[in-house]
Amino acid sequence: MVRTASTMLPLGTTAPSFALANTDGKTITLESFADKKALLVIFMCNHCPFVKHVAEGLKSLTDEYMAQDVGVVAISSNDAEKYPDDSPEAMAKEIVDRGYGFDYLYDADQSVAIEYAAACTPDFFLFDAEMKLAYRGQLDSSRPNSGIPVTGEDLRAALDAVLAGQSPSADQKPSIGCNIKWNEGSEPDYFNPQGTA
Numbered sequence: 001m002v003r004t005a006s007t008m009l010p011l012g013t014t015a016p017s018f019a020l021a022n023t024d025g026k027t028i029t030l031e032s033f034a035d036k037k038a039l040l041v042i043f044m045c046n047h048c049p050f051v052k053h054v055a056e057g058l059k060s061l062t063d064e065y066m067a068q069d070v071g072v073v074a075i076s077s078n079d080a081e082k083y084p085d086d087s088p089e090a091m092a093k094e095i096v097d098r099g100y101g102f103d104y105l106y107d108a109d110q111s112v113a114i115e116y117a118a119a120c121t122p123d124f125f126l127f128d129a130e131m132k133l134a135y136r137g138q139l140d141s142s143r144p145n146s147g148i149p150v151t152g153e154d155l156r157a158a159l160d161a162v163l164a165g166q167s168p169s170a171d172q173k174p175s176i177g178c179n180i181k182w183n184e185g186s187e188p189d190y191f192n193p194q195g196t197a
Contacts, residue, residue, distance in 0.1 A: 004120040006174035015131040016115035020105035023092035033071030038162045041125040042074040043118040046094045047085040050177035057150035072102040077113035078181040120177035137172035
């Protein structure tokens, strides 16, 4: 399994805007989270083994922090024609099966992923109340078959810091996962075809 790492968008970057449909067909925008204490944007998909590995822990973490007024939104940008397991219909089933409490949006033209410089699934971006990037990187050190339990410790530490009005440590480790499945001919400059999985 070849791994792709986060691009590590510069800290302090303002959250790029988006307006995408969720699995119920409702348009969710960046402004939907304007009154939240923080916003966690997760690029993920259904079929990726890295996402499957953390799914249960991700549900637990997001439920916990959404109850503390953190906005959470997940975005799938994968080419659904080549990867039908990641289609909007499959996303609607996934959100029910996993019991996720956040909106799951489909980025059909992949423009939002490119704006965020998202590279892998899962890829995490945490913004503070001013919508400035405070953390980007791994959920924790666990990977499929690593034997390390999924705790979410890295992302939890960042969330706790932001909620306390502090800056997370700048020593942030990239998330690792499968590459986003780009539409042919639409690959961004930062895409590394050697890093496909």
